Amino acid sequence: xxxxxxxxxxxxxxxxxxxxxxxxxxxxxxxxxxxxxxxxxxxxxxxxxxxxxxxxxxxxxxxxxxxxxxxxxxxxxxxxxxxxxxxxxxxxxxxxxxxxxxxxxxxxxxxxxxxxxxxxxxxxxxxxxxxxxxxxxxxxxxxxxxxxxxxxxxxxxxxxxxxxxxxxxxxxxxxxxxxxxxxxxxxxxxxxxxxxxxxxxxxxxxxxxxxxxxxxxxxxxxxxxxxxxxxxxxxxxxxxxxxxxx
Amino acid sequence: xxxxxxxxxxxxxxxxxxxxxxxxxxxxxxxxxxxxxxxxxxxxxxxxxxxxxxxxxxxxxxxxxxxxxxxxxxxxxxxxxxxxxxxxxxxxxxxxxxxxxxxxxxxxxxxxxxxxxxxxxxxxxxxxxxxxxxxxxxxxxxxxxxxxxxxxxxxxxxxxxxxxxxxxxxxxxxxxxxxxxxxxxxxxxxxxxxxxxxxxxxxxxxxxxxxxxxxxxxxxxxxxxxxxxxxxxxxxxxxxxxxxxx
Numbered sequence: 063x064x065x066x067x068x069x070x071x072x073x074x075x076x077x078x079x080x081x082x083x084x085x086x087x088x089x090x091x092x093x094x095x096x097x098x099x100x101x102x103x104x105x106x107x108x109x110x111x112x113x114x115x116x117x118x119x120x121x122x123x124x125x126x127x128x129x130x131x132x133x134x135x136x137x138x139x140x141x142x143x144x145x146x147x148x149x150x151x152x153x154x155x156x157x158x159x160x161x162x163x164x165x166x167x168x169x170x171x172x173x174x175x176x177x178x179x180x181x182x183x184x185x186x187x188x189x190x191x192x193x194x195x196x197x198x199x200x201x202x203x204x205x206x207x208x209x210x211x212x213x214x215x216x217x218x219x220x221x222x223x224x225x226x227x228x229x230x231x232x233x234x235x236x237x238x239x240x241x242x243x244x245x246x247x248x249x250x251x252x253x254x255x256x257x258x259x260x261x262x263x264x265x266x267x268x269x270x271x272x273x274x275x276x277x278x279x280x281x282x283x284x285x286x287x288x289x290x291x292x293x294x295x296x297x298x299x300x301x302x303x304x305x306x307x308x
Numbered sequence: 309x310x311x312x313x314x315x316x317x318x319x320x321x322x323x324x325x326x327x328x329x330x331x332x333x334x335x336x337x338x339x340x341x342x343x344x345x346x347x348x349x350x351x352x353x354x355x356x357x358x359x360x361x362x363x364x365x366x367x368x369x370x371x372x373x374x375x376x377x378x379x380x381x382x383x384x385x386x387x388x389x390x391x392x393x394x395x396x397x398x399x400x401x402x403x404x405x406x407x408x409x410x411x412x413x414x415x416x417x418x419x420x421x422x423x424x425x426x427x428x429x430x431x432x433x434x435x436x437x438x439x440x441x442x443x444x445x446x447x448x449x450x451x452x453x454x455x456x457x458x459x460x461x462x463x464x465x466x467x468x469x470x471x472x473x474x475x476x477x478x479x480x481x482x483x484x485x486x487x488x489x490x491x492x493x494x495x496x497x498x499x500x501x502x503x504x505x506x507x508x509x510x511x512x513x514x515x516x517x518x519x520x521x522x523x524x525x526x527x528x529x530x531x532x533x534x535x536x537x538x539x540x541x542x543x544x545x546x547x548x549x550x551x552x553x554x
Contacts, residue, residue: 120433144429144430152430154429183400186398187320
């Protein structure tokens with residue numbers, strides 16, 4: 063039986079992980095996944111992933127690929143992987159992929175969601191999956207500014223390149239805030255993202271919404287290559303929701 | 309300055325607690341709250357609470373009372389308590405209470421919410437605050453059965469008495485399931501609850517919804533004092549949402 067290339071969708075609660083990518087002496091999503099695969103006879107060097115989420119970032123739609131000789135159905139492979147994976151990770155689907163499939167290079171877009179809650183006191187039931195801010199935010203200002211992200215731009219002010227090529231041009235397809243009570247969520251879809259791009263953009267938009275910076279700050283940041291803030295919105299508010307392929 | 313009786317609303321993520329009530333050698337909500345109070349000069353023996361939630365049960369509206377000599381505003385007391393409380397607990401409000409106020413005996417009703425998600429595979433982003441079930445559920449059946457809870461009944465089949473009196477009559481004011489996609493939530497309001505009553509009722513209703521027991525099971529359980537199931541829905545799906553006073 064020859065090994066076959068599988069594509070798998072993975073979700074995880076990022077709280078207890080030092081990020082996706084394998085590291086010595088740290089608990090990572092990649093290492094836990096590879097550990098589970100080894101229980102099924104996998105002898106590969108490394109799985110591939112659509113994106114390397116930061117420490118503390120969650121995922122509902124991370125995509126990984128691996129080659130495995132597997133005798134049973136894809137549904138049984140889901141069950142077997144979930145049996146061996148720790149409680150804060152789970153596989154939601156597995157399918158056979160085309161031989162030239164690569165979760166990162168074959169992706170046509172990624173969608174992230176960032177959760178913000180706006181209230182003055184701590185909230186232990188929600189803060190594991192959201193960034194809590196004190197100061198009120200104006201949704202309309204945030205959405206006006208977010209509009210300027212859309213299109214193909216040089217986002218060098220918004221993050222660091224993810225490959226040696228140094229290319230910082232990305233195409234943003236959608237960027238919108240929605241509000242429900244004291245909960246705000248920001249959905250952003252792009253062909254690909256720079257390192258830290260979603261968290262840096264979210265922090266900027268929140269502070270625009272709080273009136274600390276003008277609505278034109280995003281457009282100016284794209285035009286000049288500089289933003290007035292250097293920080294990041296906290297990791298625990300961010301979820302990699304979906305990666306799409308042709 | 310004389311001590312004053314305060315009423316405070318408390319929320320907590322129950323995951324890392326061995327329940328509300330103080331115990332030797334276990335982390336409890338009560339012990340952590342009293343520890344924070346001591347930092348503010350409290351020298352009482354024990355706080356009082358509206359209800360003693362089980363290990364793993366969450367709260368958004370637990371109510372506690374304590375006597376404290378406090379020089380500053382109620383808002384400053386909220387801030388001071390939250391400064392000393394651990395990250396998985398927070399006070400959302402503090403107010404001066406009438407001298408005869410007792411969080412348990414003065415309460416006129418309590419409301420709990422139970423979260424169920426219905427899907428075959430594990431879900432690490434939601435399972436900390438929900439019970440995941442595999443088998444589909446029929447919302448209409450669950451709501452038909454839940455209707456029979458409403459009113460003043462002897463609920464001895466649904467839980468254990470909470471006082472030496474052994475009284476097992478309780479009055480349920482509202483009991484309803486709502487569904488949104490694969491998420492189901494059960495809201496139940498009563499003058500008071502027996503020990504384990506919400507979790508036992510939820511398990512029974514879920515299995516009625518899955519067709520394992522007839523819709524009349526709840527009415528029969530009230531009439532006969534017996535239920536066909538002895539288990540409990542898992543703690544992590546339950547939240548004490550609100551306690552109401554005159």
